[in-house]
Amino acid sequence: MNMNHHQFFELEIADIALGFMPLTDCAPLVVAYELGYFADVGLNVTLKKQYSWATMRDKLHAGVLDVAQFLAPMPMASTLGLSGEAVNVIAPMVLSQNGNGITISTALYEEIKFSNQIHRIDFPISAALLKPIVEARKESGSKLKFATVYPHSCHYYQLTSWLTQNNVAIDDVEIVIIPPASMVEALQSDDIDGFCVGGPWNAKAVRDGVGVTGVTSCDIWPDMPEKVLAMREDWQLRYPEATKAIIFALQRACNWLTHVANRFEAARILSRHPYLDLHLSVIAPSLIGSCLVHHSLSPRHIPSYNRFSVEGIDTINKPELFHGEWLLSQMVKHQHIEPKQAQETLIKKVFRQDIYLSAFGSPEAKNNVAVFKSTKIGL
Amino acid sequence: MPKEKKQELNVLLIEDDNNKAEVLINALDCSQYCIRHVATTGMSLLKQVEQLQPNIIIIDVESPNRDILDSLSILSTSNPKPVVMFSAQGDTETINATVKSGVSAYVAGGVDPERVRSIIDTAVAQFSAYQALKSELVKTKQRLSNQRVIDQAKTWLMESKSLTEKEAYHRIRKMAMDNSQKLEDVAKNILSLAQLLEKSS
Numbered sequence: 326m327n328m329n330h331h332q333f334f335e336l337e338i339a340d341i342a343l344g345f346m347p348l349t350d351c352a353p354l355v356v357a358y359e360l361g362y363f364a365d366v367g368l369n370v371t372l373k374k375q376y377s378w379a380t381m382r383d384k385l386h387a388g389v390l391d392v393a394q395f396l397a398p399m400p401m402a403s404t405l406g407l408s409g410e411a412v413n414v415i416a417p418m419v420l421s422q423n424g425n426g427i428t429i430s431t432a433l434y435e436e437i438k439f440s441n442q443i444h445r446i447d448f449p450i451s452a453a454l455l456k457p458i459v460e461a462r463k464e465s466g467s468k469l470k471f472a473t474v475y476p477h478s479c480h481y482y483q484l485t486s487w488l489t490q491n492n493v494a495i496d497d498v499e500i501v502i503i504p505p506a507s508m509v510e511a512l513q514s515d516d517i518d519g520f521c522v523g524g525p526w527n528a529k530a531v532r533d534g535v536g537v538t539g540v541t542s543c544d545i546w547p548d549m550p551e552k553v554l555a556m557r558e559d560w561q562l563r564y565p566e567a568t569k570a571i572i573f574a575l576q577r578a579c580n581w582l583t584h585v586a587n588r589f590e591a592a593r594i595l596s597r598h599p600y601l602d603l604h605l606s607v608i609a610p611s612l613i614g615s616c617l618v619h620h621s622l623s624p625r626h627i628p629s630y631n632r633f634s635v636e637g638i639d640t641i642n643k644p645e646l647f648h649g650e651w652l653l654s655q656m657v658k659h660q661h662i663e664p665k666q667a668q669e670t671l672i673k674k675v676f677r678q679d680i681y682l683s684a685f686g687s688p689e690a691k692n693n694v695a696v697f698k699s700t701k702i703g704l
Numbered sequence: 705m706p707k708e709k710k711q712e713l714n715v716l717l718i719e720d721d722n723n724k725a726e727v728l729i730n731a732l733d734c735s736q737y738c739i740r741h742v743a744t745t746g747m748s749l750l751k752q753v754e755q756l757q758p759n760i761i762i763i764d765v766e767s768p769n770r771d772i773l774d775s776l777s778i779l780s781t782s783n784p785k786p787v788v789m790f791s792a793q794g795d796t797e798t799i800n801a802t803v804k805s806g807v808s809a810y811v812a813g814g815v816d817p818e819r820v821r822s823i824i825d826t827a828v829a830q831f832s833a834y835q836a837l838k839s840e841l842v843k844t845k846q847r848l849s850n851q852r853v854i855d856q857a858k859t860w861l862m863e864s865k866s867l868t869e870k871e872a873y874h875r876i877r878k879m880a881m882d883n884s885q886k887l888e889d890v891a892k893n894i895l896s897l898a899q900l901l902e903k904s905s
Contacts, residue, residue: 376766376767376768376770377766377767377768377769377770377771377774378771378774379770379771379773379774380765380766380770380789383765408774408777472747474771475771475774475775476774476775501747501750501775502771502772502774502775502776503746503747503750503771503772504745504746504768504769504771504772505768506746506768507745507746507747507768508746510746510747511746511747514747516746516747516748516751517747
């Protein structure tokens with residue numbers, strides 16, 4: 326079937342600079358590029374690999390990047406001006422759900438068994454088991470140290486949720502921010518006791534024998550947006566058709582990623598140099614629903630470890646009001662924003678489901694998306 | 705008038721590539737800046753930032769470690785630092801135009817020493833101004849919230865003890881003086897007592 330989708334979008338611009346982070350859940354962006362979905366809608370997309378969220382944000386604000394993969398709370402942080410000048414950034418599409426995990430050092434894993442006087446630990450690991458250790462450290466004047474990737478991130482909020490849900494006070498541990506690629510080394514050198522990060526870094530720690538992945542984000546709060554498509558509000562106003570075309574192509578990619586078999590193929594693509602540049606054995610597991618837990622234990626089966634789209638469900642990619650409410654409630658809880666900043670008007674301004682829906686507005690487009698859902702498109 | 709001697713600034717230069725670092729070190733006047741070059745990443749970098757307490761940090765815009773520095777200003781667990789970023793690419797001018805937070809400034813790599821110096825001086829000045837504004841804002845907010853607490857306590861006293869506003873205020877002030885506490889702390893105590901009473905009634 327030769328599908329040509331030029332006719333759907335009267336593009337105002339064809340050349341698009343798209344920023345992505347070399348993490349497992351950049352899969353939709355890479356798949357849309359590699360499988361020619363962007364080209365099919367007439368877009369000439371250049372994927373721009375980024376190395377920090379702060380620079381990704383600055384570049385999007387400045388227009389050096391046209392569109393970008395953002396952590397779900399970031400568009401609201403940009404709009405509120407939480408780090409730098411306020412820039413209206415919108416999120417017209419959810420790119421992925423879940424995908425994060427908390428990995429602790431093998432030393433802490435052993436210490437948990439010892440101080441709780443147990444021989445084995447059930448998964449997901451409850452943070453309640455940390456309590457005796459947290460108390461002991463308190464007496465010796467030290468704290469358990471956890472790392473995560475960015476303040477305005479689901480990782481940060483999931484890490485603290487895991488602790489507080491089990492009555493471990495956030496103040497009783499130390500949380501630092503370091504880049505994902507530095508996590509495994511920091512764990513190995515005992516600089517930290519654990520981290521909350523996205524793939525492939527949890528699997529890498531387990532494969533290297535330095536960490537135990539105790540919990541996934543599916544265990545803490547499942548099926549919330551993890552990464553979103555972000556662009557400046559004025560960019561969308563200037564290029565509404567190009568925006569729709571990008572969403573359309575990315576939706577095709579997400580739908581393709583519904584199938585486990587395709588996700589393994591995605592892992593192969595991601596392992597290449599321009600993308601993650603890491604071995605397939607650390608990228609593939611989370612994509613095919615496997616959570617490596619410990620180098621000598623069987624993996625846990627977590628079907629939605631990395632979710633991009635779900636068969637049978639209408640769509641998980643449409644930004645919903647309750648997604649925004651949830652994220653804002655986390656930001657208030659951590660005093661990243663004031664309660665009065667958590668407004669429904671802010672969510673509606675940022676989480677633009679109207680734009681998402683407009684990408685599939687024409688009946689023709691809708692039919693074609695349906696076709697993609699039921700067709701397995703080979704490489 | 706005698707030339708005022710400028711205070712030496714501690715500069716932390718984070719750069720893996722020694723050649724790139726050299727260009728920047730040469731561009732900076734060593735009599736004005738005390739430059740410390742590190743090529744570490746992740747936790748060891750974080751430790752060095754804490755240990756060295758630099759006045760300013762220079763880092764490549766493409767460095768993954770930027771998020772570490774960004775988080776220091778967001779979470780402000782330690783003193784935020786002005787950060788100057790350099791980039792080999794020409795897009796820094798565009799970025800500069802929009803980054804006005806005062807926390808960060810961008811500079812293109814390999815430009816003439818004069819420009820690098822002026823950008824760094826501007827960044828330090830902007831940053832100090834921004835920090836002053838930020839702490840002023842915090843103080844103002846604190847003042848406002850203190851006033852609100854005192855007003856609430858006054859209202860509660862007026863309603864529950866049938867006092868006039870003046871009497872209620874004097875009551876709070878007297879308690880504060882008697883216990884050598886701040887007005888807002890007394891007000892907070894009154895309000896938590898009020899809450900307790902409401903719950904038990």
